Amino acid sequence: MNNLNKEKISDRQALLGFNYFSKIGPKSMLLLEKYFSSPAQAYLANLFNLEKAGIKYQIALDFINWRKTFSPQATEEKLTKEGVFFITWHDDNYPRLLKEIAAPPFLLYYRGSLEVLNDESKNRLAIVGSRKNSAYAEKIITTFLPDLIEQKVEIVSGLALGIDALAHRATLNNKGITIAVLGTGVNANNIYPRANRCLAEEIIKQGSILISEFPPNTPPLPQNFPQRNRLISGLAQATLIIEAQKKSGSLITANFALNQNREVLAIPGNIFSEFSQGTNNLIKCGAKTITKVEDILEIFQLEKSEPRKKKKIKTKKIILDDPLEKIIYQLLKQANERAEKINIDELVKLSKLDTSVINSKLSILELRGIIKSDGINYDLA
Incomplete structure (x- = not known):
């Protein structure tokens, strides 16, 4: 960027620029918006005024040097060509539930149907758990999800292996809406884990959405995933933990939900299984015990639909001579x-x-x- 003052920049583009500069997060952005009349004015500010706004000297200096190499306008155009879009916390379609949490992201990238993020009069359940799920967990998801989807409950998860992927797939299989919150960029070749790239594309194809607060091409850095977890719980009124070890990322999500004043739900598990230690401890600490789908529907003040008459399926008789x-x-x-x-x-x-x-x-x-x-x-x- 050769001459910042001559180059017009919108507030959206300014927020895009701040998002690409990783050293300024939501809390710093709040300071900037409080001091300056607009994000655009903050983006073009000099070192003296950035410091007066509350940005530390070294970070402000790093930002001024960095922005010389970055063009928000060119970046926005590039993203649009790649099918990656974004909303800011000033947009009408920014999720209301996210605005209620501490330090919500000031910008969200997305691929898919933006309408899904509109959370007015919607019931949302976050589902998280172990990356190495058991058959027990799989049966819970395939048993509970059809009834939840039938009652228009939307499912939020993190596209991880195991429970997350099962929750997304079961939602799609039942023609429901799901939100996948990523700890990387949302662009196709950046989806993590690689094994779930096809699932990510299917989520988009079926009218749901992928979102992330991290710019495209952000690698799967370990510190990104706990940060991402606050959005999983933040987008939903309740968070269900199905399986979790004693020290698990799922418990981080549960803790975020608790701090966000959202419901924390847990499935009791085998007391001898390491993958149930986390959920069983949550229940001991006061999480709502879930043993049937009606327990979840009760949270949303919903009732289970009358069971449909199932066609009798003739079971094949197994004959074994050996x-x-x-x-x-x-x-x-x-x-x-x-x-x-x-x-x-x-x-x-x-x-x-x-x-x-x-x-x-x-x-x-x-x-x-x-x-x-x-x-x-x-x-x-």
Whole structure:
């Protein structure tokens, strides 16, 4: 930028510039807007006035040197060409619920349907949990989500592996609305984790939205994700933790929800599982215990719809002549009834059969379509 004073800059573009300069966050932006008549005036200010506004000398100096290399106008044009858009906290469509939290982001990037962010008269539930979910957690999501979606409850999560991804997919499968809050940029080649890039595009395709307070091409820095978590809880009236270890990012989200005066909900889990220690502790500390979908609907003062008449599905009779296949099938069936999957080591321990025999019989059962595997665990097909 050769001559800042001759180059016209809008307030939106000024906020875009401040957002790209990572050393000025929401609290500093509030100081600037309090001192200057507009974001544009703050962006073009000299060192003396930036300091008077409350910005530390070194940060103000770094900003003045940095802005010589940055063009908000060119950056906005580039983002638009790439299909990345943004709103600021001065825009009418900025989420009302976010404005209520401490230090809300002054700018949000998005891809997808902006209308989704309008939270007037909407019920929103944030769902978070372990990246290594159990079959128990998967069953909770696939059981609860259809009823929640039918009552127009929108689902907020963080696009992480495990619980987050399951929540987003179950919402899409039931034709619901979901908001994915990222700890990276929202541009397609920047989605993290890479394994969820197709899911991210599907969220956009089905009329939902990806959002982030981080500029495009921001890498998945560890410190970004706890910061991102305050937005997950901030966008919803309640946060549900399904599975979490004793020290988990999900508990950070729960703590944000508590500080934001939002409901904290938790699913009780197996007392012997490390992935239930966090949720069980939350319940001990006062989180609302969730054991059925009606417990969640009650938070929003909603009632479960009358159950639809399900078509009777003829179950295929499993005929096994091999006694060893029968043993393995029964163990898998028992695990399935407990909403669990089972791995080879557990099958060897329970069946007392040799590993090579187990592998052979599992392959036969899988080829016959009786069981299925995710590469590690086995379950009934």
